[in-house]
Amino acid sequence: QVQLVESGGGLVQAGGSLRLSCAASGRTFSTYAMGWFRQARGKEREFVAAISWSSSTTEYADSVKGRFTISRDNAKNTVYLQMNSLKPEDTAVYYCAADRWGRATSIAPEYDYWGQGTQVTVSS
Numbered sequence: 001q002v003q004l005v006e007s008g009g010g011l012v013q014a015g016g017s018l019r020l021s022c023a024a025s026g027r028t029f030s031t032y033a034m035g036w037f038r039q040a041r042g043k044e045r046e047f048v049a050a051i052s053w054s055s056s057t058t059e060y061a062d063s064v065k066g067r068f069t070i071s072r073d074n075a076k077n078t079v080y081l082q083m084n085s086l087k088p089e090d091t092a093v094y095y096c097a098a099d100r101w102g103r104a105t106s107i108a109p110e111y112d113y114w115g116q117g118t119q120v121t122v123s124s
Contacts, residue, residue, distance in 0.1 A: 001025075001026065001113075002024055002025060002026045002028070002029070002032065002098050002112070002113040003024070003025040003026070003113070004022055004023070004024050004025075004096050004097070004098060004113055004114065004115035005022065005023050005024075005115055005116070006020060006021070006022050006094065006095065006096050006115045006116065006117060006118040007020070007021050007022075007023070007118060008020040008021050008118060009094060009118030009119045009120045010119075010120070010121070011121045011122075011123065012086055012120075012121070012122055012123070013122070013123050014086060014087055014088055014122055014123065014124050015085060015086065016086050016122070017082070017083060017084045017085075017086065018083045018086065018120060019080055019081070019082050019083070020036070020080065020081040020083065020094055020096075020118060020120070021078055021079075021080055022034065022036075022078065022079045022080075022081075022096030022115060023076075023077060023078050024077045024078070024079070024098065025077070026077075028100075029074060029077040029098075030053060030074040031053050031100070031102055032053060032098040032099060032100055032102060033050060033051065033052050033053055033098070033099040033101065033102045033103050033104050033105065034050065034051050034070075034072060034079040034096060034097070034098055034099070035047070035048075035049065035050035035051075035096065035097045035098075035099065035104070035105070035106075035111055036048040036049045036050070036070060036079075036081045036094060036095070036096055036097075037094070037095045037096075037097060037108060038090075038092035038093065038094045038095065038120075039092055039093050039095070039117075040089075040091060040092040040093075041092075043092075045095070045108060046061065047059075047061050047106040047107075047108065048060070048061055048064055048068065048081070048094070049061070049064065049068055049069075049070040049081060050070065050099075050104040050105055050106060051070045051071065051072055051079065051104055052102060052103060052104040053102035054102075055071070055072055057103075057104040058070055058104060059104045059105070059106055061106070063089075064083075064090075067083065067084050067085045067086075068081060068082065068083050068084070069081070069082040069084075070082075079096060081094070081096075083120070086120075086122045087122060088122045088123065088124045089122075090120060090122050091120060091121050091122050092119075092120060093117040093118065093119050093120075094117060094118050094119075094120050095114055095115055095116075095117045096114075096115045097111035097112075097113060097114045097115070098111060098112060098113040098114075099111045099112060100112050
């Protein structure tokens with residue numbers, strides 16, 4: 001069992017930056033791929049970014065490429081999402097997720113564990 005807790009969300013003006021963190025419990029964190037998803041009000045959950053267990057592979061949604069960076073620190077059982085040049089359309093609840101097979105995938109059903117989410121609001 002893996003428990004995930006997101007933090008770092010908040011209110012920021014357009015063009016600003018935030019760094020989200022996701023702290024994971026359990027000794028097997030280093031073998032899991034990690035992903036970030038988001039869900040805006042009234043919309044379906046969508047993929048944002050993913051990173052493989054070794055950090056050798058990362059994937060990004062087209063909408064965030066060049067602005068967001070996913071990284072992880074296996075010694076701290078933590079995955080990060082650095083978000084720069086934020087836009088009002090980035091406003092959403094952001095969730096981190098863990099995939100026990102270690103692959104960086106954009107497919108939500110392939111993730112085994114999910115956090116509760118953290119709200120990010122970008123004002124114009």
